[in-house]
Amino acid sequence: MKVTKFGGSSLANGTQLKKVLAIIKSDPERRFIVVSAPGKSHPLDIKVTDLLIDYANAFLAKQETTAIEATIISRFQAMCDELDLTLSMTTIKTEIYSLKKTPLVSSDRVMDLFKSSGENCHARLIAEFLTKNGVPATYVHPKDAGILVEDIPGDTVIKREAYHTIKHLKHHKDVVVIPGFFGVTSNDSICTFSRGGSDVTGSIIAAGINANLYENFTDVDAIYSANPNIIDNCAPITELTFREMRELSYAGFSVLHDEALIPAFHQNIPVVIKNTNNPDAPGTRISASRPLDTQSVIGIAADSGFTSIFLRKYLMNREFGFGFRILEILKEFGLQYEHMPSGIDDITIILRQNQLTPTSEQQLRDKLLTDLKLDEIKIEHDISMVAIVGEGMKNSIGVAAKATTALANEGINLEVINQGASELSILFAIREPYEEQATRALYQVFFD
Amino acid sequence: MKVTKFGGSSLANGTQLKKVLAIIKSDPERRFIVVSAPGKSHPLDIKVTDLLIDYANAFLAKQETTAIEATIISRFQAMCDELDLTLSMTTIKTEIYSLKKTPLVSSDRVMDLFKSSGENCHARLIAEFLTKNGVPATYVHPKDAGILVEDIPGDTVIKREAYHTIKHLKHHKDVVVIPGFFGVTSNDSICTFSRGGSDVTGSIIAAGINANLYENFTDVDAIYSANPNIIDNCAPITELTFREMRELSYAGFSVLHDEALIPAFHQNIPVVIKNTNNPDAPGTRISASRPLDTQSVIGIAADSGFTSIFLRKYLMNREFGFGFRILEILKEFGLQYEHMPSGIDDITIILRQNQLTPTSEQQLRDKLLTDLKLDEIKIEHDISMVAIVGEGMKNSIGVAAKATTALANEGINLEVINQGASELSILFAIREPYEEQATRALYQVFFD
Numbered sequence: 001m002k003v004t005k006f007g008g009s010s011l012a013n014g015t016q017l018k019k020v021l022a023i024i025k026s027d028p029e030r031r032f033i034v035v036s037a038p039g040k041s042h043p044l045d046i047k048v049t050d051l052l053i054d055y056a057n058a059f060l061a062k063q064e065t066t067a068i069e070a071t072i073i074s075r076f077q078a079m080c081d082e083l084d085l086t087l088s089m090t091t092i093k094t095e096i097y098s099l100k101k102t103p104l105v106s107s108d109r110v111m112d113l114f115k116s117s118g119e120n121c122h123a124r125l126i127a128e129f130l131t132k133n134g135v136p137a138t139y140v141h142p143k144d145a146g147i148l149v150e151d152i153p154g155d156t157v158i159k160r161e162a163y164h165t166i167k168h169l170k171h172h173k174d175v176v177v178i179p180g181f182f183g184v185t186s187n188d189s190i191c192t193f194s195r196g197g198s199d200v201t202g203s204i205i206a207a208g209i210n211a212n213l214y215e216n217f218t219d220v221d222a223i224y225s226a227n228p229n230i231i232d233n234c235a236p237i238t239e240l241t242f243r244e245m246r247e248l249s250y251a252g253f254s255v256l257h258d259e260a261l262i263p264a265f266h267q268n269i270p271v272v273i274k275n276t277n278n279p280d281a282p283g284t285r286i287s288a289s290r291p292l293d294t295q296s297v298i299g300i301a302a303d304s305g306f307t308s309i310f311l312r313k314y315l316m317n318r319e320f321g322f323g324f325r326i327l328e329i330l331k332e333f334g335l336q337y338e339h340m341p342s343g344i345d346d347i348t349i350i351l352r353q354n355q356l357t358p359t360s361e362q363q364l365r366d367k368l369l370t371d372l373k374l375d376e377i378k379i380e381h382d383i384s385m386v387a388i389v390g391e392g393m394k395n396s397i398g399v400a401a402k403a404t405t406a407l408a409n410e411g412i413n414l415e416v417i418n419q420g421a422s423e424l425s426i427l428f429a430i431r432e433p434y435e436e437q438a439t440r441a442l443y444q445v446f447f448d
Numbered sequence: 449m450k451v452t453k454f455g456g457s458s459l460a461n462g463t464q465l466k467k468v469l470a471i472i473k474s475d476p477e478r479r480f481i482v483v484s485a486p487g488k489s490h491p492l493d494i495k496v497t498d499l500l501i502d503y504a505n506a507f508l509a510k511q512e513t514t515a516i517e518a519t520i521i522s523r524f525q526a527m528c529d530e531l532d533l534t535l536s537m538t539t540i541k542t543e544i545y546s547l548k549k550t551p552l553v554s555s556d557r558v559m560d561l562f563k564s565s566g567e568n569c570h571a572r573l574i575a576e577f578l579t580k581n582g583v584p585a586t587y588v589h590p591k592d593a594g595i596l597v598e599d600i601p602g603d604t605v606i607k608r609e610a611y612h613t614i615k616h617l618k619h620h621k622d623v624v625v626i627p628g629f630f631g632v633t634s635n636d637s638i639c640t641f642s643r644g645g646s647d648v649t650g651s652i653i654a655a656g657i658n659a660n661l662y663e664n665f666t667d668v669d670a671i672y673s674a675n676p677n678i679i680d681n682c683a684p685i686t687e688l689t690f691r692e693m694r695e696l697s698y699a700g701f702s703v704l705h706d707e708a709l710i711p712a713f714h715q716n717i718p719v720v721i722k723n724t725n726n727p728d729a730p731g732t733r734i735s736a737s738r739p740l741d742t743q744s745v746i747g748i749a750a751d752s753g754f755t756s757i758f759l760r761k762y763l764m765n766r767e768f769g770f771g772f773r774i775l776e777i778l779k780e781f782g783l784q785y786e787h788m789p790s791g792i793d794d795i796t797i798i799l800r801q802n803q804l805t806p807t808s809e810q811q812l813r814d815k816l817l818t819d820l821k822l823d824e825i826k827i828e829h830d831i832s833m834v835a836i837v838g839e840g841m842k843n844s845i846g847v848a849a850k851a852t853t854a855l856a857n858e859g860i861n862l863e864v865i866n867q868g869a870s871e872l873s874i875l876f877a878i879r880e881p882y883e884e885q886a887t888r889a890l891y892q893v894f895f896d
Contacts, residue, residue, distance in 0.1 A: 242762070243760075243793070246762065246763070246792050246793045247791055247792045247793070249792055258763070258766070259763070261762075262762065262763065265762055266762075308869050310868065310869040310870065312691075312870065314690070314694065314709075314710065314713055314714075315694070315706065315707070315710065317786065318706065320784050321775075321779055321784075323775055323785065323788065324772075324775040324776065324778075324779050327769075327771055327772040327775055328772070330772075331769055331772050336768050336769075337771065338765065338790075339789070339790050340771065340788055340790070341787070341789055341866050341867060341868045342786075342787050342788070342866065342868050343695055343866075343867075343868045343870050343872055343873045343875070344694050344695045344697055344835075344873065345691070345694045345695070346868050346869075346870045346872070347868065348868040348869040348870075378869070380869065387792075397856050397859055397860070397861055398852075398853075398856035400848075400852040400856070400862055400865055401849065401852035401853040401855070401856040404846075404848040404849035404852050404853075405846070405849040405852075405853060407849070408845050408846035408848070408849040411845055412845070413845055413871075414848055414867065414871075415869050415871070416867055416868060416869055417848055417865050417866070417867035417874065418789050418790065418791075418865070418866065418867075419789060419791075419862065419864055419865040419866075420758065420789045420790050420791045420794050420795060420796040420864060421756050421758040421794075421796040421826070421828065421863050421864055421877070422758065422760065422791050422794045422796075423861075423862075423863070424791055424794070425791045425792065426865065427791070429869070
């Protein structure tokens with residue numbers, strides 16, 4: 001059994017839905033379909049979810065909503081017309097119109113309810129479409145599917161016990177069509193996952209029914225070994241481990257919702273990223289392990305917008321609990337750090353720049369300087385982190401040499417070098433302007 | 449004005465004392481002499497401090513002490529005979545004998561008092577010796593010198609206010625001879641610094657009188673750019689910064705007592721390491737800065753006996769305060785860590801192996817695993833840390849490349865790589881058996 005999730009662009013219009021039909025028909029194992037709301041059907045189009053957010057905001061502001069309702073309905077109507085569907089449109093209209101009758105309890109509850117109806121309506125439409133075209137399909141609401149979630153509007157998480165109910169979905173004879181993106185709380189409120197959360201629903205269903213594959217259909221052929229916007233005809237990655245996928249979670253690898261991998265990872269269900277517009281492309285398979293006969297480095301990821309905070313104190317490494325006190329202060333400032341490489345008497349804290357304002361940065365600087373009685377503190381902005389990643393690195397000597405030589409040849413200074421005992425990745429902190437150059441240089445030595 | 453400290457081997461017998469006399473005579477700036485207790489005058493000899501520890505233990509155990517007293521006295525007597533000194537011997541005998549009349553208040557007080565008399569007696573003897581040989585000298589007890597310390601027997605530290613008194617030493621006409629290793633508390637108890645603490649006394653005096661140089665005479669020509677026991681005719685380091693000295697503080701660079709540099713560092717007084725047996729050798733000068741026209745790497749240090757604790761948890765880097773909780777647990781176990789390099793979802797903790805017993809290690813493993821809900825924990829023993837150090841690294845690109853290539857060519861796997869933003873050192877964790885090979889390989893690329 002496979003759980004097959006289709007993203008918004010794969011479901012944006014009738015033409016796309018026909019591709020989806022063909023994909024589902026081509027493999028009888030595809031019995032659990034998780035759908036997003038309709039995405040952009042052309043570059044200037046607006047995603048239905050965004051329209052619903054406007055609708056919700058207008059409603060909350062007690063403004064006129066007729067126009068926006070019409071726009072939303074027209075998106076579904078256009079597909080029904082193109083695909084000659086008659087039944088679901090009535091239900092969809094009723095749902096969209098009835099939204100504005102929602103009691104104004106709390107604005108984020110209202111927002112979640114509105115947002116969720118994009119997926120919900122589309123699931124109904126798609127179930128009808130499949131049935132009408134020789135694939136008997138049943139729409140199943142997340143409540144009936146058993147997607148029981150915590151009461152955290154806009155950013156909910158699944159409850160452990162949910163899986164006991166979800167596994168019963170197996171017994172459905174028909175193909176099951178489940179709206180992604182949201183679940184239902186123990187007191188029947190709708191709560192959505194964070195944006196892009198249909199990926200999460202798919203993964204939850206896959207874990208719940210213990211599928212042998214979770215297929216995630218999107219609009220790219222694969223995950224690439226580097227940022228394809230930087231590297232021309234960048235090599236696709238055919239196989240990847242969950243750990244590698246995580247290490248590559250920097251910019252350029254945001255194909256999948258981060259949290260979407262958790263249920264699949266814990267249940268050890270392979271995930272495959274495929275392209276609705278090119279379903280014959282092998283895509284990228286993400287699983288617990290992969291053959292390591294291939295090269296040591298599988299991907300190069302880079303991300304900018306980091307700040308490095310350098311602390312020096314004479315005899316620091318003799319002071320018990322020094323690192324602890326640093327992290328106490330970071331915690332006090334609500335700061336999350338990424339890395340903390342150290343010398344004997346110095347520590348560098350790498351964190352996301354957007355966590356600091358000039359004011360809070362000044363306060364942090366003063367706090368660290370005085371509380372820790374530092375000899376020196378230096379804060380540098382506009383740092384990029386570049387990571388080379390691969391399970392194979394552990395078994396091959398000289399990867400660091402190859403990488404640092406490539407960067408040295410480009411005259412790129414390494415502010416920080418960081419490799420943990422996993423030997424799964426080596427991270428380099430460099431100045432932002434060199435990020436693309438570094439990516440190209442590393443790509444060349446490891447992939448060309 | 450220079451403060452000149454002589455170590456135990458430089459003062460082990462009459463022959464050595466004659467060298468010391470020549471050194472003091474050769475430079476009228478050498479007006480503040482800090483002395484250790486007599487060290488080994490031949491390989492099988494016993495240091496006077498060790499004899500005094502035996503004496504103290506016998507006294508505390510209420511055992512017979514006549515023999516050990518005689519042995520101690522004979523060491524001083526031999527020098528007095530050789531150097532034809534008459535005055536101080538009486539005082540020395542009285543002091544050694546009177547030790548056993550110490551009230552048995554607390555054993556560590558007794559221990560400190562006994563230990564301190566090695567330096568104390570020797571200072572008296574040396575003052576007489578200098579005076580008798582044309583260098584008018586006065587013995588000054590640490591109490592009179594103003595070395596006011598905290599009441600921490602065996603591991604005391606100087607009190608801030610002490611420096612106000614110490615500076616008055618300047619006004620002495622004669623050369624001042626001060627016993628190293630101990631100070632006096634506000635209620636007149638003797639407290640010693642940790643072993644080797646005469647270096648600390650010298651540094652304190654240098655800071656107190658604001659000397660323009662702190663000379664530390666020992667039995668090596670210089671600090672070497674790598675462990676001379678591993679590298680044949682290893683290049684000596686002529687100039688070194690305080691920061692570099694600290695980064696090199698791993699094995700093979702333990703020429704100077706770690707804490708000895710603090711007062712000099714804070715008062716910015718240059719320190720020079722010189723050889724009593726070869727005073728014309730330039731030695732090694734340690735100061736705040738040095739000309740960087742020389743090579744990027746100034747030294748290679750290595751130390752064994754580390755353990756690496758590798759932790760992995762899926763989505764670790766999204767968990768706020770994760771590193772903090774790790775350090776909380778280390779703190780709870782009273783563990784001091786050296787480094788903590790990290791990937792996206794993993795952290796490696798490098799710490800000294802001797803802090804853990806098989807039992808405490810198992811407890812730590814369980815605690816980390818359960819409290820942090822880790823996916824994986826791996827503890828590896830017998831790790832060596834190898835560091836390449838140099839202020840010049842910051843301004844020269846490709847040092848990491850050179851080092852990692854050298855290690856790769858030797859087929860040495862890098863368990864961990866760690867370079868902070870100081871770019872003052874790069875640390876590599878490798879398996880212990882490769883330590884010497886790694887040192888040689890790095891020495892070859894950076895020094896041959």
